[in-house]
Amino acid sequence: MGEFLINNTGDAVPVMAYQLVSLIMFFAGIYGFFTRKNLMMMLIAVELILNAADINFAVFNRYLYPGQMDGMFFALFTIAIAACETAVAIAIIINVYRNFGNADVDNLKKMKG
Amino acid sequence: MTEQIIFYLLALAITVFSILAVTSKLIVRSATYLLFVLLATAGLYMLLGYHFLFAVQISVYAGGIMVLFIMAIFLTHKPGTSVRTKRGWRIKSSALLSLAGIVLCGYIIITNGIRTYQFMERDGFTMQEIGSTMLGSQKGQYLLSFEMMSILLLACIVGAILIARKTKTTDHDTNETDQ
Numbered sequence: 001m002g003e004f005l006i007n008n009t010g011d012a013v014p015v016m017a018y019q020l021v022s023l024i025m026f027f028a029g030i031y032g033f034f035t036r037k038n039l040m041m042m043l044i045a046v047e048l049i050l051n052a053a054d055i056n057f058a059v060f061n062r063y064l065y066p067g068q069m070d071g072m073f074f075a076l077f078t079i080a081i082a083a084c085e086t087a088v089a090i091a092i093i094i095n096v097y098r099n100f101g102n103a104d105v106d107n108l109k110k111m112k113g
Numbered sequence: 114m115t116e117q118i119i120f121y122l123l124a125l126a127i128t129v130f131s132i133l134a135v136t137s138k139l140i141v142r143s144a145t146y147l148l149f150v151l152l153a154t155a156g157l158y159m160l161l162g163y164h165f166l167f168a169v170q171i172s173v174y175a176g177g178i179m180v181l182f183i184m185a186i187f188l189t190h191k192p193g194t195s196v197r198t199k200r201g202w203r204i205k206s207s208a209l210l211s212l213a214g215i216v217l218c219g220y221i222i223i224t225n226g227i228r229t230y231q232f233m234e235r236d237g238f239t240m241q242e243i244g245s246t247m248l249g250s251q252k253g254q255y256l257l258s259f260e261m262m263s264i265l266l267l268a269c270i271v272g273a274i275l276i277a278r279k280t281k282t283t284d285h286d287t288n289e290t291d292q
Contacts, residue, residue: 012116012232013116013117013120013160015226015227016222016223016226016227017120017121017124018157019222019226020124020219020222021124021127021128021157023215023218023219023222024127024128024131024132024215025127025128025131025150027211027212027214027215027218028131028132028134028135028211029131029135030207030210030211030214031135031207031208031210031211032134032135032136034199034203034207034210034211035135035198035199035203035204035207035208036135036196036198036199037196037197037198037199038140038196038197040140040144040182040185040186040189040190041135041140041143041196043182044134044135044143044144044147044182045135047147047151047178048131048134048135048147048150051150051151051154051174054154054170055154055157058157058158058161058163058166059161062161062162062163063227063232064227066233066235067235068253069238069242069243069246070253072163072165072166072238073246073247073255073258075163075166076165076166076169077255077258077262079169079170079173079174080173080262080265080266081262081265082174082178083173083174083177083178084265084266084269086178086181086182087181087269087270087273088269088272088273088276090181090182090185090273090277091272091273091274091276091277092276092277093185093189094185094188094189094277095276095277097188097189098279102189103189103190104197
């Protein structure tokens with residue numbers, strides 16, 4: 001408790017606060033992924049989840065290993081992978097829209113077989 | 114103290130806008146709330162002292178991906194119509210599941226979180242350090258990942274074009290075989 005007070009009254013924001021922010025963002029993404037029927041909305045929820053993971057990479061790097069930059073590079077590569085994933089997913093969504101007339105996820109039952 | 118005030122403002126923005134982004138009925142609004150979340154995240158990176166990550170987050174996420182999102186939304190949706198969601202019990206059970214997850218992980222973070230650390234003041238990394246880490250091939254440097262990423266981007270471009278383009282000849286062929 002003592003260290004917690006020292007860290008809380010000092011200048012630095014505690015690690016825990018960053019973790020709680022990314023936790024809320026992550027579970028908002030999970031909720032959106034489970035409740036949405038629309039493919040674009042599900043993609044937005046996935047972006048939230050990936051972004052929450054990025055925050056954790058950067059925060060752990062900055063607070064626990066401030067001399068290194070591995071967490072920062074992991075966050076950079078995650079951003080690049082998220083860009084790739086979004087581009088391919090949007091191509092698929094446009095294809096689904098072209099074939100079915102809307103972009104709802106329950107269309108995908110009749111894709112094949 | 115200023116740092117803490119800025120952090121709590123950004124945290125409030127992230128919380129409110131990420132919840133609004135997954136509960137809004139209009140898809141364009143949802144995308145706009147996502148944009149605010151991404152910008153606030155970029156603010157967190159700036160607060161941590163990662164200026165390069167801040168620039169990448171703004172230019173790739175808030176610039177590139179959001180433009181792609183909004184173009185795709187206008188290609189696939191009529192503006193102003195609200196999207197369908199799943200049935201009532203699905204929404205209730207997923208809200209319950211997410212709340213349970215927040216409570217469980219929040220409890221773990223608060224009871225077992227990292228309390229003993231020495232916050233070291235330091236300046237941001239220089240561009241030279243970042244460049245030599247990204248393009249060096251020694252221990253702790255990331256040339257291989259960087260090149261893998263370029264191949265991944267190439268594969269992604271080819272795949273996206275292949276999936277999304279209109280194939281006139283094959284459409285014609287399938288029409289003929291259907292007839």
